Amino acid sequence: RKEVEQDPGPFNVPEGATVAFNCTYSNSASQSFFWYRQDCRKEPKLLMSVYSSGNEDGRFTAQLNRASQYISLLIRDSKLSDSATYLCVVNANGTASKLTFGTGTRLQVTL
Amino acid sequence: GAGVSQSPSNKVTEKGKDVELRCDPISGHTALYWYRQSLGQGLEFLIYFQGNSAPDKSGLPSDRFSAERTGGSVSTLTIQRTQQEDSAVYLCASSVYNEQFFGPGTRLTVL
Numbered sequence: 047r048k049e050v051e052q053d054p055g056p057f058n059v060p061e062g063a064t065v066a067f068n069c070t071y072s073n074s075a076s077q078s079f080f081w082y083r084q085d086c087r088k089e090p091k092l093l094m095s096v097y098s099s100g101n102e103d104g105r106f107t108a109q110l111n112r113a114s115q116y117i118s119l120l121i122r123d124s125k126l127s128d129s130a131t132y133l134c135v136v137n138a139n140g141t142a143s144k145l146t147f148g149t150g151t152r153l154q155v156t157l
Numbered sequence: 158g159a160g161v162s163q164s165p166s167n168k169v170t171e172k173g174k175d176v177e178l179r180c181d182p183i184s185g186h187t188a189l190y191w192y193r194q195s196l197g198q199g200l201e202f203l204i205y206f207q208g209n210s211a212p213d214k215s216g217l218p219s220d221r222f223s224a225e226r227t228g229g230s231v232s233t234l235t236i237q238r239t240q241q242e243d244s245a246v247y248l249c250a251s252s253v254y255n256e257q258f259f260g261p262g263t264r265l266t267v268l
Binding site for chain 1: 198200205207213248256261
């Protein structure tokens with residue numbers, strides 16, 4: 047089983063739609079969780095951290111379910127500019143800095 | 158510059174040649190990572206340096222791959238006797254806490 051698993055997509059949604067991605071992780075000792083965004087042929091960049099209580103940043107909401115070992119990202123009112131690959135990232139070894147990346151979920155927002 | 162820089166941005170080489178890829182992390186970042194990403198694929202962890210600790214080399218695909226980090230700053234990834242399957246984008250990232258900042262990558266093409 048992979049340490050971090052994501053549905054590769056692609057998710058094709060119209061502008062204005064709400065879309066949700068899930069990610070599961072295998073190590074119950076994982077401490078930190080993030081969503082990164084990667085545009086085509088660009089490097090990944092941090093989108094948001096995921097906190098136990100859930101957190102929201104504008105149109106983006108991240109949730110963590112420790113019992114089921116999954117993380118979610120909800121994007122409301124999708125924009126064309128949201129088209130990218132979303133990477134789920136987990137501190138898989140309980141060590142502060144070593145992160146494990148999922149293979150990403152591709153989102154395509156269309157007119 | 159405030160970000161992670163990598164050089165060269167593109168490298169074309171012939172099968173069997175050695176290549177060196179360079180990464181300049183953000184000043185003060187104690188952790189440095191190398192990943193590679195093949196076209197349309199996820200990030201593949203290669204190696205991780207944390208301060209003065211022994212590097213985590215668990216992701217290096219073969220003994221043709223090696224990396225050094227001198228003085229806790231600049232890192233060089235060396236690939237000996239390159240093969241066509243080594244063609245990918247090689248990404249470097251640095252961090253001081255959990256957020257990783259990525260460089261723009263080196264696109265390696267082995268002919």
